Amino acid sequence: MSTEPSSNIRTGVARTGVSGFDNVLEGGFPRGYLYLVEGQPGSGKTTMALQFLIEGQSSGEKGLYITLSETRDELLNAATSHHWSLEGVEIHELMPRADLIHGDDNTLFYPSEVELVETTREILEVIERVQPTRIVIDSLSEFRLLSQNASRYRRQVIALKQFFGSRCCTVLLLDDGGGNEGDPHLQSIAHGVIQLEQLAPAYGAERRRLRVLKLRGVKFRGGFHDMKLETGRIRVFPRMSPSAHSPPQPAGRRSSQITELDQLLGGGIERGTTVLIMGPAGTGKSAIVSQYVAAAALNGESSSLFTFEESPNTLYQRSAALGIPLAEQIEAGRVRLQRIDPAELTPGEFSEFVRTAVDEHGSRVIAIDSLNGYYSAMPEENFLTLQLHELFGFLRQRGVVVLLTMAQHGFLGSMTTPIDVTFLADTVISLRYFEAGGQIHRAISVPKKRSGAHELAIRELALDARGLHIGESLKRFRGVLSGTPQYVGVHDDLLPDSRSGSRTNG
Numbered sequence: 001m002s003t004e005p006s007s008n009i010r011t012g013v014a015r016t017g018v019s020g021f022d023n024v025l026e027g028g029f030p031r032g033y034l035y036l037v038e039g040q041p042g043s044g045k046t047t048m049a050l051q052f053l054i055e056g057q058s059s060g061e062k063g064l065y066i067t068l069s070e071t072r073d074e075l076l077n078a079a080t081s082h083h084w085s086l087e088g089v090e091i092h093e094l095m096p097r098a099d100l101i102h103g104d105d106n107t108l109f110y111p112s113e114v115e116l117v118e119t120t121r122e123i124l125e126v127i128e129r130v131q132p133t134r135i136v137i138d139s140l141s142e143f144r145l146l147s148q149n150a151s152r153y154r155r156q157v158i159a160l161k162q163f164f165g166s167r168c169c170t171v172l173l174l175d176d177g178g179g180n181e182g183d184p185h186l187q188s189i190a191h192g193v194i195q196l197e198q199l200a201p202a203y204g205a206e207r208r209r210l211r212v213l214k215l216r217g218v219k220f221r222g223g224f225h226d227m228k229l230e231t232g233r234i235r236v237f238p239r240m241s242p243s244a245h246s247p248p249q250p251a252g253r254r255s256s257q258i259t260e261l262d263q264l265l266g267g268g269i270e271r272g273t274t275v276l277i278m279g280p281a282g283t284g285k286s287a288i289v290s291q292y293v294a295a296a297a298l299n300g301e302s303s304s305l306f307t308f309e310e311s312p313n314t315l316y317q318r319s320a321a322l323g324i325p326l327a328e329q330i331e332a333g334r335v336r337l338q339r340i341d342p343a344e345l346t347p348g349e350f351s352e353f354v355r356t357a358v359d360e361h362g363s364r365v366i367a368i369d370s371l372n373g374y375y376s377a378m379p380e381e382n383f384l385t386l387q388l389h390e391l392f393g394f395l396r397q398r399g400v401v402v403l404l405t406m407a408q409h410g411f412l413g414s415m416t417t418p419i420d421v422t423f424l425a426d427t428v429i430s431l432r433y434f435e436a437g438g439q440i441h442r443a444i445s446v447p448k449k450r451s452g453a454h455e456l457a458i459r460e461l462a463l464d465a466r467g468l469h470i471g472e473s474l475k476r477f478r479g480v481l482s483g484t485p486q487y488v489g490v491h492d493d494l495l496p497d498s499r500s501g502s503r504t505n506g
Contacts, residue, residue: 014134014170017055018048020236020352024212024221029192032168033216034161036186038175039196044208044229045174046070048196049136050079051234052172053089056134063089064132066123068142082232092126094119094142116146116156124163132169140175140186154185161189191216196227207346210236226348237348240355240390254365254401256288257295260470264446266454269427271364273451274392274402276371276422279431280415283442284463285405286310288429289367290319290326291468292403296365297329303365304336304357306350308373312337323467336361342373347387350374354391358398366395370405375418388424412483426450431461434480436487443480444470 013028022028029035039045053063065086067075072091079086119142127135140157147153157173164171175186187193193213200206208227212220226237253268262268269275269292277285293303307315315337319326329335336357340350357363368374375384395402404425408415411433422428428448434441444461446454457473458480479485 014052014061015055015059016048017051017058018234018236020225020238021048021210021234023238024210024225024236025215026219026221029170030215030218031170032165033191034164034171034173034189035192035194036173036175036190037194037196038183040198041176042206043196043198044227044234045176045196046075046078046138047082047229047234049138049172049174050075050082050084050086053134053136054084054086057088061133062131063134063136064127064130065089065091065136065138066094066126067091067138068094068119069139084232090126090130090132092130094122116143116152119143119146120156120160123160127163127167127169131167135164135169135171136174137171138174140173150185154189157186157189187213190214192218197224205344209346209348226346228346228349235349237346237352239348240351240387240394254292255295255299256292257298258291258468258470260459261288261291261444261468264444264455264457264459264470265427265429266449266452269401270451271401272396272399273426274396274404274424275427275429276404276406276425277429277431278406278408278417278422280408280411280433283431283433284444284461284468285407285431286315286318286369287322287324287463287468289369289403289405290315290322290324292401293335293365293367294319294324294326294329296401297332297334298325300334301364302334302336302362303329303367304338304354304361304363305367305369306338306340306353307369308340308342309370312339321465322463323465336363340373347374347383351387351391355394358395358400363400365401365403367403368405369403370407371421372407372418384419385421385424388421392424422448427454430481432481432483434477434483434485436477436485443474445481 012031013025014031015022015028016025037045037048049065053065056063065075072093075091076086123137143156144153147156173186173190175183192215195211195213197209197211198206199209208229209224210227211224212222221238221241223239225239228235228237252271253262254271255262255268256265277288279285289305293305296303310318316327316330326335330337338353340353354366357366392402404421406417406421408417410416412435426449427446430445430447432443432445434443442461442463443458445458446456455473458477459473460471462469462471474480474485476488477485478488
């Protein structure tokens with residue numbers, strides 16, 4: 001058997017065909033090396049391997065799939081379920097035939113009966129015959145069983161690596177053994193190691209993620225990246241990573257088109273900053289977001305609104321009741337509305353939605369209503385904080401205004417939030433209820449703004465069919481933020497819609 005090196009030279013990268021994965025790999029797999037893809041059954045190894053071969057076929061590279069665990073028909077059925085064609089991809093089975101099981105032949109592959117050397121020989125022979133550029137071997141678990149001991153197994157894998165390297169083949173070895181940490185001996189042999197995981201949350205659909213454990217001599221994007229299996233493709237959602245160099249963004253402020261609100265914020269919201277609007281349910285958080293989004297659209301700029309709790313119909317009705325022309329701007333295409341189901345969403349997928357809205361649709365305002373719903377999609381608080389930090393950094397570099405709402409638990413007095421993200425926000429708008437004159441009123445204040453001077457006053461906020469109204473500073477009240485202030489003024493200091501008891505929740 002010839003072992004002369006191929007005339008091919010290891011140049012360039014082999015694109016995987018998996019959306020987002022090439023971005024993680026900074027282009028793809030360096031050609032001519034052996035890569036280990038680890039993961040428990042159901043994590044997506046076979047689907048990724050098929051996409052890798054199909055991508056090669058589309059660029060004129062011959063592919064070979066050597067299967068030791070699945071039949072040819074099973075692979076073809078898997079491809080058909082994704083509407084893929086494997087025409088041009090060679091599939092070679094190293095599986096027992098029916099006559100072997102009945103004892104008519106004992107020379108074909110069967111783990112308990114055939115030596116590892118015979119299996120290896122058949123693999124080498126089919127590679128000599130097909131002369132592929134891309135190879136998948138599925139799976140190494142069968143090799144591990146045949147080897148009977150770790151030393152023999154390691155020697156055989158090293159021999160295969162040398163054989164593949166002499167022909168400059170790009171090889172994926174699939175392995176579902178070795179436990180959660182993988183097989184360290186095998187990982188040390190491979191040029192690169194990709195780990196796939198399938199997670200089962202307490203509620204909602206299963207979630208998958210991917211990690212590049214190592215890739216020799218090549219920069220890659222580390223850490224876990226969310227992954228999703230869909231009909232016809234795998235999608236990988238790279239972690240949001242602000243670039244080291246970003247183009248300078250125009251300075252300026254974003255107006256709400258409500259003079260008093262702009263005054264409270266020191267003239268408006270600066271571009272490239274994040275605004276967190278906090279308060280109990282019904283205080284007007286979503287109404288303020290809708291006002292800013294509609295104002296940007298009326299100014300000719302695109303916005304995107306991601307809503308976790310509120311249905312589009314409810315959003316349209318509430319905005320119309322406040323005189324905010326949000327539905328008209330959505331219909332005109334200047335505002336993109338996307339309803340998010342946190343039970344079906346991965347945080348990485350949501351970050352990809354945001355990136356697409358900014359980079360492909362040109363959104364200059366991103367509104368997330370609310371962080372409580374986003375938190376439901378992220379089971380661990382520390383991870384949520386890091387995810388938001390990366391997301392806000394990316395949007396800051398793009399000069400995008402980010403509007404966030406977070407509902408606080410409680411109505412009066414001390415209130416809590418499911419997670420503290422106030423330190424991540426550049427500006428915090430606080431909304432509170434307070435009781436005065438036998439009625440419930442709303443108060444608005446800006447306790448924090450990093451990017452310039454702002455009012456420290458506490459003002460009254462009222463909502464009605466004419467929109468949002470912000471009164472003068474509540475100078476004749478003490479203890480407004482406690483929810484039960486002492487009133488030392490006259491009743492006419494309050495806004496008229498609050499006196500009548502007529503109000504519209506936001």
